[in-house]
Amino acid sequence: MNFLVFLQTNAAPASTGGNWSFLIMMGLIFVVMYFFMIRPQQKKQKELAKFRNSLAKGDKVITMGGIYGVIVEVKEQYVLVEVDNNVKLRVDKGSIVKDSSDIQAAGK
Structure with missing residues (x-):
């Protein structure tokens, strides 16, 4: 079987x-x-x-490129950022990343 x-x-x-x-x-x-x-x-x-x-005049900001500055003038598409005495850069609003006060607050 x-x-x-x-x-x-x-x-x-x-x-x-x-x-x-x-x-x-x-x-x-x-x-x-x-x-x-x-x-x-x-x-x-x-x-x-x-x-x-x-964003308003007098705000401290950081750009995507790592440039620290203070806003001098705000327009529709861009801001004028003063990075040193009499050195101003026109920066697109889209490249503003942070407010530097946020970084200082996080460091404390």
């Missing part, structure tokens, strides 16, 4: 829930990515835009 016939079993039916679990997992990954990556970046961009729109 051949015992291999008894060891042979029927294959389990294919699971149909596999597609749904894959879609649920992909949805969860997207939700986690949104809350940990996309949403904080949008919040930072809003804060930076608010800061750039509130």
Whole structure:
């Protein structure tokens, strides 16, 4: 007698829930990515835009290039920054990164 016939079993039916679990997992990954990556970046961009729109004469600022200065004049697209005595630079508002008082406050 051949015992291999008894060891042979029927294959389990294919699971149909596999597609749904894959879609649920992909949805969860997207939700986690949104809350940990996309949403904080949008919040930072809003804060930076608010800061750039509130620039005023006399504010101490830092440019993207690392130049420290004081705002002398504010226009629609650019600001005039004094970096030394009688040395003024016209800088695009988009390249103003921070207020130097924020850095001084963080250092204390």
